[in-house]
Amino acid sequence: MNYKVNEQGFYGDFGGAFIPEMLYHNVNELKENYLQIIESDSFQEEFKDLLKEYVGRPTPLYFAKRLSKKYNTNIFLKREDLNHTGAHKINNTIGQILLAQRMNKKRIIAETGAGQHGVATATVCALMGLECLVYMGEVDIKRQAPNVARMKMLGAEVRSATSGSKTLKDATNEAIRDWIANPVDTYYLIGSVVGPHPYPDMVARFQSIISEEMKNQLQEKTGKDHPDKIIACVGGGSNAAGAFYHYLDNEKVELIAVEADGLGVETDKTAATTQVGTEGIIHGSKTLLMQNSEGQITEPHSISAGLDYPGVGPLHAHLFKTGRGTFIGATDKEALTAAYELTKLEGIIPALESAHALAALTKIDFNPNENVVINLSGRGDKDMETYIKKMDDE
Amino acid sequence: MNRIEQLFKEKKDILNIYVTAGFPNLNDTIEIIQELANSGVDMVEIGMPFSDPLADGPTIQNSSHIAIKNGITLEIIFEQIEEIRKTVSVPIVLMGYYNQVLQYGTTAFFEKAKTVGVDGFIIPDLPLEIYQSDYKTVIQNLELDMIFLITPQTTDKRIRLIDAESSGFLYVVSSYATTGSKNDIEQNQLDYFERINELNLSNPKLIGFGISNQKTFNTACKNAEGAIIGSAFIKALENNNNTKTTVNEFVKSIL
Numbered sequence A: 001m002n003y004k005v006n007e008q009g010f011y012g013d014f015g016g017a018f019i020p021e022m023l024y025h026n027v028n029e030l031k032e033n034y035l036q037i038i039e040s041d042s043f044q045e046e047f048k049d050l051l052k053e054y055v056g057r058p059t060p061l062y063f064a065k066r067l068s069k070k071y072n073t074n075i076f077l078k079r080e081d082l083n084h085t086g087a088h089k090i091n092n093t094i095g096q097i098l099l100a101q102r103m104n105k106k107r108i109i110a111e112t113g114a115g116q117h118g119v120a121t122a123t124v125c126a127l128m129g130l131e132c133l134v135y136m137g138e139v140d141i142k143r144q145a146p147n148v149a150r151m152k153m154l155g156a157e158v159r160s161a162t163s164g165s166k167t168l169k170d171a172t173n174e175a176i177r178d179w180i181a182n183p184v185d186t187y188y189l190i191g192s193v194v195g196p197h198p199y200p201d202m203v204a205r206f207q208s209i210i211s212e213e214m215k216n217q218l219q220e221k222t223g224k225d226h227p228d229k230i231i232a233c234v235g236g237g238s239n240a241a242g243a244f245y246h247y248l249d250n251e252k253v254e255l256i257a258v259e260a261d262g263l264g265v266e267t268d269k270t271a272a273t274t275q276v277g278t279e280g281i282i283h284g285s286k287t288l289l290m291q292n293s294e295g296q297i298t299e300p301h302s303i304s305a306g307l308d309y310p311g312v313g314p315l316h317a318h319l320f321k322t323g324r325g326t327f328i329g330a331t332d333k334e335a336l337t338a339a340y341e342l343t344k345l346e347g348i349i350p351a352l353e354s355a356h357a358l359a360a361l362t363k364i365d366f367n368p369n370e371n372v373v374i375n376l377s378g379r380g381d382k383d384m385e386t387y388i389k390k391m392d393d394e
Numbered sequence B: 001m002n003r004i005e006q007l008f009k010e011k012k013d014i015l016n017i018y019v020t021a022g023f024p025n026l027n028d029t030i031e032i033i034q035e036l037a038n039s040g041v042d043m044v045e046i047g048m049p050f051s052d053p054l055a056d057g058p059t060i061q062n063s064s065h066i067a068i069k070n071g072i073t074l075e076i077i078f079e080q081i082e083e084i085r086k087t088v089s090v091p092i093v094l095m096g097y098y099n100q101v102l103q104y105g106t107t108a109f110f111e112k113a114k115t116v117g118v119d120g121f122i123i124p125d126l127p128l129e130i131y132q133s134d135y136k137t138v139i140q141n142l143e144l145d146m147i148f149l150i151t152p153q154t155t156d157k158r159i160r161l162i163d164a165e166s167s168g169f170l171y172v173v174s175s176y177a178t179t180g181s182k183n184d185i186e187q188n189q190l191d192y193f194e195r196i197n198e199l200n201l202s203n204p205k206l207i208g209f210g211i212s213n214q215k216t217f218n219t220a221c222k223n224a225e226g227a228i229i230g231s232a233f234i235k236a237l238e239n240n241n242n243t244k245t246t247v248n249e250f251v252k253s254i255l
Helices: A019-039 A041-055 A065-070 A089-102 A117-129 A138-143 A145-153 A168-181 A199-207 A209-222 A237-248 A315-321 A332-348 A354-365 A381-393 B002-011 B030-039 B060-067 B076-086 B098-104 B107-115 B128-141 B156-165 B187-197 B214-223 B231-237 B244-252
Strands: A060-061 A075-080 A107-112 A131-137 A155-159 A186-188 A229-233 A254-262 A278-282 A285-289 A325-329 A371-376 B016-021 B043-047 B092-095 B120-122 B145-147 B170-173 B203-206 B226-229
Touching: A019 A041, A019 A089, A019 A168, A019 A199, A041 A089, A041 B092, A060 A209, A065 A332, A075 A209, A089 A117, A089 A199, A089 A237, A107 A117, A107 A168, A117 A145, A117 B016, A117 B043, A131 A138, A131 A168, A138 A145, A138 A155, A138 B092, A145 A209, A145 A381, A155 A168, A168 A186, A168 A237, A168 B226, A186 B170, A199 A209, A199 A237, A199 A315, A199 B128, A209 A237, A209 A332, A209 A371, A209 B030, A229 A354, A229 B092, A237 A254, A237 A315, A237 A371, A254 A315, A254 A332, A254 A354, A285 A315, A315 B092, A325 A332, A332 A354, A332 A381, B002 B214, B016 B030, B016 B203, B030 B043, B030 B076, B043 B060, B043 B203, B060 B128, B076 B107, B076 B214, B098 B107, B107 B128, B128 B156, B187 B214, B214 B226, B214 B244, B226 B231, B231 B244
Parallel strands: A075 A371, A107 A131, A107 A186, A131 A155, A229 A254, A229 A371, A254 A325, B016 B043, B016 B226, B043 B092, B092 B120, B120 B145, B170 B203, B203 B226
Antiparallel strands: A060 A075, A278 A285
16 A cells, blocks of 8 residues: 555545645646655755754653553653644744745745744745735634734734634635636745645655654663654644654554544534534645535534634545544543643643643553654644633633 | 637627526525516626635635535526526526536536527636547537636637637636625726737627726627626525516616
């Protein structure tokens, strides 16, 4: 079985580029050029240098002693929360901004849900002196105020997406419409492994630094270059794609993706796409998505803005359909409990998104001898308001 | 020869007007289209409202949102077209997004549309390559037309490819924009129309996006076989008191 993208941009049945003709030229330009540019020595040199000197990579692979004791196994945390700007998102924005520069694009647009990708985009635009416009759902602007302020301080314009559910899906629609209206000088910097080919593959490649480092770090710490299990949360799925990437073909490694169940998969307040979704097209990609029988895309719910997306990247749809990935869910409440637990046991406040991955610990049977990596995709600073509000319940 | 091909054979300066099905009220579509045909419109494009219409600007998005809230479904649209066909003989083109067609079942969708009297389709996010491999035969066998878009960024080579694959007419997107975002036609657009005309394509062309009044319609007619008006008409329908008068006055203001 092949888990990488094929020449037509598909992962098995999923992927492709289902885009209006107005985007054909831009997407095709990217498709024709991305591999050649990002595989070139000069690109790789600059990319790796920025990841080291600016982002602070490699991120530690931390053995979580007290957490391991509690779950009677060996748990390592891949500390993407320690990256500059507080999450894995910057791995991808560094890569794409270097690509945009090489394609002579002057104006950068992006969508954001939790605001982490928006901040990471605004950051690299400040770094490179490029104009930056971030679309963000009106609802998300309210619940992620600190990140909105950060983007503005970094010099980006944050534009409110007021259509539909006013969250990540709608911010993405608005960014795509902007690109249609400004095709010549504008680069659309997508934040996850979603959208038309080549975005899912390109973003996965930039995030694959996570599992690349993991291999060396595990070799050093455990004597083997692979873990038995990797656990990562999935909204669109970029941190999971990066954490899984170099192990996709190594069947000894169990790949566990954790989706946001919201209030529960049995309710209509959920974002667990593989559980309640069906095959269709969203944002130019054939994948699994939440929709009704008419093909109208439905509104997801998660306490975590970063997982509040009604689709999943085509790579993950393929991992789900083929059984290569194990997909489980964590509710809003379970994620909160897991966040408080990690904070108390290890002194690390995780992002609400990453807390979903941690919540999976209570749902999996572990062998005391096995090695488990949890991708701690982001830090919890942006979620403090939610954590403070819920603290009394715990 | 279907109704679309017949029309282009017989007439020039084609006026095609877009209507969002189920807007402003669920059952208004039937009367709106009857009145459009009575007022001298040559062709109608019926929009199948979609939750995430990427190629559409705010006006059509908003009308789609309202129509979905009104309870519009593909089955209702087909019933309405069946009713419309009792009195209306102008060509009807269905416009919508690929996901809607996929969920209905692609072959079932095309067959049902044929049965109720549809003549062609515009599905902007259906890739040309997938149309060629999966649907072209079905569409041809049903004597329907699949209409593709070309834009200022489409290369001559690709325009020729699209022209060879599509039938009915070519939808010439007038500028870099989603629907409804421009008010006038500028020199660079005229250059682009000229470039297309010099290609001597086999399909007739209708210009859409930014056609909103008599002036822009006339300019479009000088540069193609006609034009498509969408957002400007949807705006006229918003808050109208009398469908018949609104439609008649709108068409009179164009022709």
